[in-house]
Amino acid sequence: MSFIELQNVYKIYKNGVTAIANMNLKIKKGDFVFVIGQTACGKSTLIKMLYREEKPTKGDVYVGGVNVARLKNNKVYKLRRKIGIVFQDYKLLPKLTAYENVAFVLESYGYKEEDIKPRVIDALTHVGLKEKLRSYPHEMSGGEQQRVCIARAIVNKPKVLVCDEPTGNLDPDTSKEIMKVIESINTDLDTTIIMATHDKDIVNRMKKRVVVIKNGVLVGDYEKGSYKVDEAA
């Protein structure tokens, strides 16, 4: 079995909208996969199913051998400790500094203080924010806030990093920098990356595997692919 595997997955919301229809997908450990498609095509639903924020209506979703679809609610937190999540809107706690935003994850897992500090500093150094440990989110630019979000996602050394439009709120130059950080996590830490985006430039430049979703259906899967506007539209 692949590291991540979706088998005949459907997601139909209560209002009758089908977000994902009969999706089958395999992702190997260490892969870097872009999930592309138009707004409301089902990208985010697919991403959310990986960390069990959404539950499939039918089918199975395996992450690291665990069937996420059948996971009991009280076990979900264990799954999320193995997955790093990067959000479009960063989701930082506004009253905590960059250091505290990253450290609280490990604190809440019950790590010892002496173990937390080096790991948090490592993670923030990896994203290039060693100098901003004591800055609050409102004192940082969008790109810096996203870096903190990435540092928080990788601080527990997850096996997979799930990114939901991480460059959606950033300008092209900052987006490039963020992508460099994410790519380095893939290469340096051998972390599997799944990233939903509709940023053509990034997809076309990076030449990674591309999965195309249209109206909830997987319509294309290309190794070293590019963003084909016709297909995604």
Added chain:
Amino acid sequence: MKPLRILGRGFSNAVKSVFRNLNLSIASISCIVITLLIVAFAIILSSNVNNFTTDIENDLTIVTFVNKDATDEDIEALKENIEALPNIEKYEYRSKDDIKNSMQNENDTFNKIMSEWEEGENPLQACFVITVKNVEDIGETATTIENLENIDIVKYGEGMVEELLSIFDVVKKVMIVAVIALIFVTAFLISNTIKITIYSRKNEIDIMRLVGTSNAVIKLPFIFEGLILGIIGSIIPILCTIYGYVFFYDKMGGVMFTDIITLIQPYNFVFKVSILLLIIGAVVGMFGSYKAVRKYLKI
């Protein structure tokens, strides 16, 4: 020790959070202060009403007049018979001369008249003043005493006593229900205020959930925070209870309007009420937070 570490962090995060969300903390504390002040007032009032009715109940006695021609042996036998009855707490025998003396001491007119009585002349009747154990069975006990030999008249305020007891019973029950209802209203108000303040921190809870924090660890600082707010919120009502009641007691001289209605002594009583307020504040604060945060933890 991981659980202890998590517990310690939960507490220190709760303390930080109280100050970081100072406005919300003040809102919650104000609500707790106001509602607990009302609860404190209700507890003090109901305790005093309870105390007053119990005092009156304890003062209820049966007065039994003995036949004028009863001999000393008859009276001794009567004492034994009364003593043997199950509902008797204590009794006091007052001979004709005792009654005469006390009446003479109480009133000058009586004194004048009675002092003119010749030696051995005393038309008064000796009596027993009996206190019962269970005031609700006072009527039954009176009837039993009435049937004893050499008993002339038995008086215990028939009719009025029963009415008084049933009124007291209703008053006590109403007071207890009122205090319990008030505590529930307090719990509801406090828990809702905390719920509103936690709503503004829904984002924070969401983030914790998404990064893999277990529900128990998410709840912990909120529960501690509720506890801290509850304890802080109960300080002012406790101070008002202690100083306010002592001041009121001294000002009123320990009685309310008339000497019959005595107030409960402040010492001990105010501390008991204070502990109760502290417990209500802490428990309701904790429970309110727990309920509120649980709502946002559903996946």
